[in-house]
Amino acid sequence: PGKFRARDRHHPNDHLKENHSNMSQRNPMNERYTSEDRTGVTRKSAASAKPKSKAAASVTGKSAKKTPEQRKAEEKAAEKAAATKTDGITLKQALKKPSTFVLCCIFAGLANIGLTMNYFFPSFTTSIGYDAATGVLVASTIMLSSLFGKLILGFLNDYSIVLSNIVGIVPMIVGLACMMLFGGDSVIWLYVGAVCFGIFFAVQPTNVPQVARKLFGNVSYDRIFAYVAVVMPLCAAVGSTFWGWIYDITGSYSGAFIIDMVIGALALLALLVALKTRKGLWAWAAENPDVK
Numbered sequence: 001p002g003k004f005r006a007r008d009r010h011h012p013n014d015h016l017k018e019n020h021s022n023m024s025q026r027n028p029m030n031e032r033y034t035s036e037d038r039t040g041v042t043r044k045s046a047a048s049a050k051p052k053s054k055a056a057a058s059v060t061g062k063s064a065k066k067t068p069e070q071r072k073a074e075e076k077a078a079e080k081a082a083a084t085k086t087d088g089i090t091l092k093q094a095l096k097k098p099s100t101f102v103l104c105c106i107f108a109g110l111a112n113i114g115l116t117m118n119y120f121f122p123s124f125t126t127s128i129g130y131d132a133a134t135g136v137l138v139a140s141t142i143m144l145s146s147l148f149g150k151l152i153l154g155f156l157n158d159y160s161i162v163l164s165n166i167v168g169i170v171p172m173i174v175g176l177a178c179m180m181l182f183g184g185d186s187v188i189w190l191y192v193g194a195v196c197f198g199i200f201f202a203v204q205p206t207n208v209p210q211v212a213r214k215l216f217g218n219v220s221y222d223r224i225f226a227y228v229a230v231v232m233p234l235c236a237a238v239g240s241t242f243w244g245w246i247y248d249i250t251g252s253y254s255g256a257f258i259i260d261m262v263i264g265a266l267a268l269l270a271l272l273v274a275l276k277t278r279k280g281l282w283a284w285a286a287e288n289p290d291v292k
Contacts, residue, residue, distance in 0.1 A: 088217020090292050091224055093285045100281045101224070103274035104215055105231045108208045110267035112232045113239035114172065115201050117260045118142055120243050121194070124253045128184045138194045145198020152199070153206045161214050165207055165271055169264045172200030176257045200264065204232065211271060215278050 066074075094101045121142065122135030149168065156164035175196025182189040212225045246256040285291070 088219030088221065089215075089224075089281060089285055091220040093281070093288075093291050094216055094220070094224055096291055097281050097284055100215055100274055100277045101227075103270050103277060104212055105228055107211060107267050107270040107274060108204075108228050109231050109235035110263050110270065111169075111204050111208060112236040113242070114260050114263045114267065115204055116236050116239035117176075117243055117256065118197065118201060119240060120247070120253065120256070121197075123247075124179070125183075125190060127253060130187065130190075134187060134190070138190050141191055141194035142198040142201055145195045146201040147198075149199035149202030150206045153202050157207065157210045161207070161211060162272070162275070165203065165211070165268060168200055168203040168207055169268045171196035172264050173261045175200070176261050180254055180257045208232070211274075215274055215281075 118139065121138050122132065125135035125138055126132055153164045153168050156167055175193035177193075178189045178196070179193035183193065208228065209225060212228055213221050216224050243256045243260075246259065247253055250256075
């Protein structure tokens with residue numbers, strides 16, 4: 001008595017440690033013990049839930065992942081868009097080597113001079129003995145034919161610029177020849193010529209822009225075509241005056257028709273030469289990329 005063994009000795013704060021341990025094990029505020037169902041999550045169950053979350057995350061990651069086919073399609077689309085945006089001749093390059101640009105303007109100008117003959121067909125029909133109503137009907141036939149001509153030439157432009165312009169210009173030559181040679185014999189030839197000329201009438205709005213795009217690409221197409229678009233109405237104004245002047249001198253539309261047929265052939269020739277010079281222009285632009 002009076003002596004305590006070492007194992008019976010207790011630190012004064014031992015009871016606090018025990019209380020803290022009990023409270024940590026059974027906290028009365030813990031939802032596990034206060035809820036009615038007491039569905040607590042043990043350490044084991046929480047650990048076992050981790051693989052489920054990883055699996056769910058992996059499933060989410062796989063669903064957002066692109067397939068090789070999708071990536072390949074996106075790469076092709078990006079390359080195509082970049083090529084469409086960057087391939088071509090700048091305005092400065094086109095003016096530095098102006099032969100292709102000048103030929104493009106000549107083609108556009110001649111096409112516009114040629115189509116202004118349409119304004120004189122009513123006068124032509126009355127000059128060979130038909131009434132004014134026939135002349136107006138011929139002009140209307142040309143307009144209707146040009147509508148279908150735009151569809152035809154637009155379709156052919158997707159395959160060949162040269163073929164589209166041959167189909168557009170050659171009928172004009174044939175149609176004027178039919179009107180000039182056989183129009184006085186039968187009104188049918190006037191309508192045949194009007195249909196052929198209507199196809200040529202579609203060259204200016206349909207083919208000229210596509211020719212400019214073919215020659216110079218997409219880089220400065222809008223700026224280059226702006227210059228070409230200035231040439232077209234100027235030449236149309238000259239053509240309207242020119243045909244009337246020819247008729248006043250000769251007293252007949254035969255000379256005007258022949259000149260118009262020659263102008264159509266020259267327009268086609270200018271296009272072919274422009275396509276030849278295009279190769280040299282693009283090769284020079286590739287060798288001189290600093291000229292922008």
